[in-house]
Amino acid sequence: MSKKSPAPAGCPCGGPALATCCGPYIDGAAIAPTAEALMRSRYTAYGQRNEPYLLATWHPSTRPTEPIMSDEEKLQWLGLEVKSALRLRQRKADDADLTEDTVEFVARFKINGRAQRLHEISKFVREPAEGGDLRWFYVDGRFPE
Template identity: 45%
Template sequence: MADPTTPLDPAARCPCLSGETYGGCCGRFHGGQADAPTAEQLMRSRYAAFAVGDAAYLLRTWHPSTRPRRLDLDPDQRWTRLDVLGTSGGGLLDTEGAVEFVAHYVVEGHRDSLREHSRFVRVDGRWSYLDAIG
């Protein structure tokens, strides 16, 4: 995992595995130069924020009704791969959307994964993570 005080090189491959560079993909969302235009792109950028240790971005993109007061990321957890399984809504003209994914990670030498079906809502033109379904 990258040190949260040292941003990922913009020319590096984006942790969300979109095939784009970090600067051309999630880095521009993390840096505030753009907002994610779809629920899937917000979910990918949030995964990338976990990968680079950007807790501030995660809190900023969390819906106010479900956002924790603070978020402590595990510095020993290394996020290794994201698999998007499906989406529902969440497009450019939608106000709600859902994304199902599996996020793979390694912690203390053990590989594991997190499967989640996340809900997103658009508030004042910006997508926010609401919660996980089931």
């Protein structure tokens, strides 16, 4: 009787598997091709407590100078729903020159055992990074009613 290897766990952002979804962006093996892909990888990085990745993908004009995570905070990320994904998928291929974008999402989490949700419309810009490659950066977010 042969043992079946377990199927890879889905990516925390809701994608198929970390290794083929957010993992390559977080590991630096690939550059997130869209603002949505960057947002999803940042959600995953929050779950991994990967502060260096979060800071590296934050636009320098709005990047915090203080730590963004606390060891005392018991935070558990529960799920991500991208509200604007359909609109993003419907864009034409000639939008490859896009330099600004927004992504609306709802992230569910527990903080110190208490359920919360974060509904944000995040602003992203695409510009050259060190080395000259065009990259998406998180700028800021607003919270709709």
